[in-house]
Amino acid sequence: xxKLLIHKPDAVFVASDTMAIGAxxxxxxxxxxxxxxxGIAGFDDMPSAASSDPPxxxxxxxxxxxxxIAAQALIDMINHPSAPHHHVILPTxxxxxxxxxxxxx
Numbered sequence: 001x002x003k004l005l006i007h008k009p010d011a012v013f014v015a016s017d018t019m020a021i022g023a024x025x026x027x028x029x030x031x032x033x034x035x036x037x038x039g040i041a042g043f044d045d046m047p048s049a050a051s052s053d054p055p056x057x058x059x060x061x062x063x064x065x066x067x068x069i070a071a072q073a074l075i076d077m078i079n080h081p082s083a084p085h086h087h088v089i090l091p092t093x094x095x096x097x098x099x100x101x102x103x104x105x
Contacts, residue, residue, distance in 0.1 A: 001026035011039035011100065017046040017058055024052060024099065039100035054098035061092050 001023045014020035020042030032038050034054055045060035069088055
């Protein structure tokens with residue numbers, strides 16, 4: 001994040017909430033205000049996202065359902081190794097909190 005801040009981005013989308021909370025810390029350490037100077041969004045909607053400072057805008061995914069589908073897919077692959085693979089697309093939801101201004105979304 002420190003290397004990215006050299007380029008003065010308006011906002012960043014980070015691959016996980018844990019890394020996004022680290023990005024918030026790095027931005028604050030660089031003297032930036034969130035969301036006024038830089039918007040930050042994560043992915044997962046972990047419990048810590050709502051309690052970060054500022055609360056993190058994030059993409060909520062159905063984590064338990066992902067695990068259940070992955071486990072079932074593994075069982076199916078073991079039981080039927082020659083069966084064709086299939087793709088599953090699960091719904092997500094944008095959870096807007098204070099780490100992004102609506103104008104930067």
